[in-house]
Amino acid sequence: MADRGVTDEAWLGIDLGTQSVRVLAATADGTVLGAGSAPLTGRRDGPRHEQDPRQWWTALCAASRSALAALHGVRIGGLAVCGTSGTVLLTDASGRPATPALMYDDARAAGEAARARRAGLAVQDTWALPKALWLLAEYGPAVREHGLRLAHQPDLIVTRLTGELPPADSSHALKTGYDLERDAWPEAALAGLGLPQGLLPHVVRPGTRLGEVGPAAADATGIPAGTPVIAGMTDGCAAQVASGALRPGAWNSVLGTTLVLKGAARDPVRDPAGVVYNHRAPDGTWLPGGASSVGAGALPAAFPGADPAALDARAAAFEPSGAIAYPLVSPGERFPFLAPEATFLLLGEPADEADRWAALLQGVGLAERLCLDYLHHLGAPLDGPLTFTGGGARSTYWNQLRADILGRPARVPQQTEPALGMAALACHATTGTPLTDVTDRMVRIRTTVHPQNTARFTAPYLRLLDALESRGWLPGPVAAHARGRAERHTGGP
Known part of the structure; x- marks a missing residue:
């Protein structure tokens, strides 16, 4: 990071994550001038995963002041905010939180999700719409007299920044049932579910200007008053x-x-099972994808306080591992198959803790491979480059391991944080430059990882497919398609 002088202009990206709020200031060429973060806490208890939404603002104030501390004479051209997809709460009529926030993987609304599906809405159990119905039943009678509004995670922050209740961005509204192809709420179906009038916000496309940072928010965050606030994405x-x-x-x-x-x-x-869904890009093209419950969160759960780098080094001796894992972070799977009853799976007994670590790392890679096979099964275009981002992409060893398991090269950018994506979106929206041109300049590729000896992971992959299918989690046609690709030794898309 560097302070480059009085002529610079930077854009802010704000990422409301699960464990922290992160703020990043970047120039149009991708130079990061400042970054800051502040921790978040939550409550996990079985299917429950809640956060106190009031802490998001407190954390943002600390993170933004840290990010901006070294910037002198740098104009902030705009900002955009992203949040965890499917996180939702109810607010009063002025935008103050009236309930806890149900996080992206809170699984208590399965009954409400089934009711929504019977009404003709393609939603998953952990999506925002079922959670909104659950919150209405749980808290509605106590807070209804103050007026109720549904808010996604960024909506609360934008309200504090601008001092006005904002429309939601369509990216977050997708999991609340918004129809992106019609660009409208499915009002008849939602009315049949008993949603009160006025609960749902208006919706705009990502990249829309929502307002500007007000004086009170500027004092709290250090973000200059008048800074444009842009509708973000998940x-x-x-x-x-x-x-x-x-x-x-x-x-x-x-x-x-x-x-x-x-x-x-x-x-x-198109996915009849509803596992893959499609966001809308700011330019009107489509962003298909899915979210799994497998991930790096399984590592600290199994190895609290461990040194990841040290275990990575030891895990290299176990390729493949003596055990095969499907390392779900929480019960239930959403992608590459829909199985609310799925639980953490471990086949075999690891030789020691290094082998267990290896099984978890490889398990994520095997799940990732199945995700790509499922996308191929649906006919999704896969012939372009693959990029690794997120916290897991900081591990050089894990990047190589994942490329080996997938059998295809992967690019790793210098900056892997979602906050950079929001800085790029803010730059696009405030300058009018096409978003692809903005990212061509702003995204810097640190390295490209090439696969080595993918064949050694074929047998573990086939065994995992058998286990997932035998439990009734993975549909037979999907398993057969994945086996066919494995048997042809997929060395590319």
Whole structure:
């Protein structure tokens, strides 16, 4: 990071994550001038995963002041905010939180999700719409007198920044049931579910100007008053922008607490099972993808306080591992198959803790391979470059391991954070430059990882497919398609 002088202009990206709020200031050529973060805490208890939404603002104030501390004479051209997809809460009529925030993987609304599906809405159990119904039943009678509004995670922050209730961006509204192809709420179906009038916000496309930072917010955050506030996207889409994977056939794999794959296509990728869904890019093209419950979050759960680099070095002796894992972070799977009953799976007994670590790392890679096979099964375009981003992409060893398992090269950008994607979106929106041109300049590729000896992971992959299918989690046609690709030794898309 560097302070480059009084002529610089930078854009802010704000990422409301699961474990922290991160703020990044970047110039149009991708130079990071400042970055800051502040931790978040939550409550996990079985299917419950909540956060106190009031802490998001407190954390943003600390993170933004840290990011801006070294910037002198740098104009902030605009900012955009991303959040965890499917995180939702209810607010009062003025935008103050009236309930806890149900996080992206809170699984208590399965009954509401089934009711929504019976009403003709293609939603998953952990999507925002079922959670909104659950919150209404749980808290509605106590807070209804104050007026109720549904808010996605960024909506709360934008309200504090601008001092006005904002429309939602269509990227976050997707999991609340918004129809991106019709560009409208499915009002008849939603009314049949008993949603009160006025609960749902208006919706705009990502990249729309929502307002500007007000004086009170400027005092709290250090972000200059008058800074344009731009409608953002979900964290998965933000990471995709940060990867530059925006041209048809390109894909970005975001390995954080969980695993998200996002691609680019000229047309929506149709999935009758509803596992893959399609976001809309700011330019009107489509961003198909899905979010798994497998991810790096399984590592600290199994190895609290461990040194990842040290275990990576020891895990290299176990390729493949003596055990095969499907390392779900929380119960239930959403992608590459839909199985609410799925649980953490370990086949075999690891030789020691290094082998167990290896099984977890390889398990994520095997799940990632199955995600790509499922996308291929649906006919999604996969002929463009693959990029690794997210916290997991910081591990050189894990990047190589994943490329080996997938059998295809992967690009690793210098900056892997979703916050960079939001800085790029803010630059696009405030300058009018096409987003693909912005990311061509802003996204810097640090290295390209090439696969080595993919064949050694074929047997573990086939065994995992058998286990997932035998449990009734993985549909037979999908398993057969993945086996066919494995038997042909997939060395590319």
